[in-house]
Amino acid sequence: MAEETVKKYITNEDLKNHNKPGDLWIAIQGKAYNVSDWIKSHPGGDAVILNLVGQDVTDAFIAFHPGTAWHHLDNLFTGYHVSDFQASEVSRDYRRMAAEFRKLGLFENKGHVTLYTLSFVAAMFAAVLYGVLACTSLLAHQIAAAILGLLWIQSAYIGHDSGHYVIMTNKSYNRFAQLLSGNCLTGISIAWWKWTHNAHHLACNSLDYDPDLQHIPVFAVSAKFFNSMTSRFYDRKLAFDPLARLLISYQHFTYYPVMCFGRINLFVQTLLLLFSKREVPDRALNFAGILVFWTWFPLLVSCLPTWPERFFFVFTSFSVTALQHIQFTLNHFAADVYVGPPTGGDWFEKQAAGTLDISCSSYMDWFFGGLQFQLEHHLFPRLPRCHLRKVAPVVQELCKKHNLPYRSLSWWEANVWTIRTLKKAAYQARDAANPVVKNLVWEALNTHG
Secondary structure (H helix, E strand, O other), X not given: OOHHHOOEEEOHHHHHOOEEOOEEEEEEOOEEXXXXXXXXXXXXXXXXXXXXXXXXXXXXHHHHOOHHHHHXXXXXXXXXXXXXXXXXXXXXXXXXXXXXXXXXXXXXXOOOHHHHHHHHHHXXXXXXXXHHHOOOOHHHHHHHHHHHHXXXXXXXXXXXXXXXXXXXXXHHHHHXXXXXXXXXXXXXXXXXXXXXXXXXXXXXXXXXXXXXXXXXXXXXXXXXXXXXXEEOOOOEEOOOOHHHHHHHHOHHHHHHHHHOOHHHHHHHHHHHHHOOOOOOOOHHHHHHHHHHHHHXXXXXXXXXXXXXXXXXXXXXXXHHHHXXXXXXXXXXXXXXXXXXXXXXXXXXXXXXXXXXXXXXXXXHHHHHOXXXXXXXXXXXXXXXXXXXXXXXXXXXXXXXXXXXXXXEEOHHXXXXXXXXXXXXXHHHHOOOOOOOHHHHHXXXXXXXX
16 A cells, blocks of 8 residues: 555656657646647647647646636646656746735636626617617718727627636626627637637747737748748748738838738638638537628628718728737737747746736726736736736736846837837848848847937
């Protein structure tokens, strides 16, 4: 009996070898788990696990999972402990912070943000219907279009929140909130969003693993894209061809116009996923929700009297949502980037390096949906947005303690930083002979030009 209680050990090097299909291991708090079968039904998708297999993933596990998830690990335990398991001082502080937030009930106390936002969305939807159906003036129709764009922004925040944590009383209601706010109201599949967004959180600002930075041929935030690297998320080559060179050379000019049509790309990405051969959770429900959107929206537009009015209605509504697309890029485009897979041992450091916060007054929190606290959200993606402003000073102090960046910029400053980043890559792309070396010298001499 005594022999049965003796612990079995492996090293971190041994753990790294368990990184092949059918033999996928991870470590959490010094214990090794076999996730080879579990990966097929993992609610967060397979990419987030595949990117971290063979590593200690304690910090990422804490960030993404509620306390109840720890009980499910017992069924996956291999019986092995990692003999040289150790956590950095930053990780230990991060885990203590997460534990303290849990003791304070911050993850469970979600406030009434969802109720307020849903009520706001419902009121805006009624205003849009009134503006289109009951009014005849062009100005009223354009105001209705602007309100519809604002509705899409606020509805997307609900979809985002419900995708990260249960904002309703149970999972069924939460799934309903996702499909309603995402698929039905915005026409963007919640399945597509969760697939890409979870990967983005895990591999924040990795050029080849983070899908939110892979916008070739339209945008490139780094000259490293000019080597035609392979996207490990989409499993395809990000070709830096003549078209990409041309478009990227002027990206600092096209940035805002392209954002006005950002929704079209999201519609396309949604359809590509739903019609793909990938395993898509709730595919039928996602299709049904998309069908709802593509029923009510064209019908609404068709109620306008002329084709020019219909065009400008769609253009205005799409252009207003550009504010949200810009916000998403401001949070990351000008932050630090790297090449390669994410690593489990530097979770806090990678999130701090790859994010930018947007400073604003508290009365504007509704407009930004909590995502102006981007670092706080990345560190604690399950934390309800009503608490992000409260925990920001604590996160800032921890960054200061460990000499990590904590960048909180005004909306204007964040735009300046983003355009500067795009401009750097644009000038580097213009040299067809040697796009990187020559222009790096140019940038060194013209940093503030």
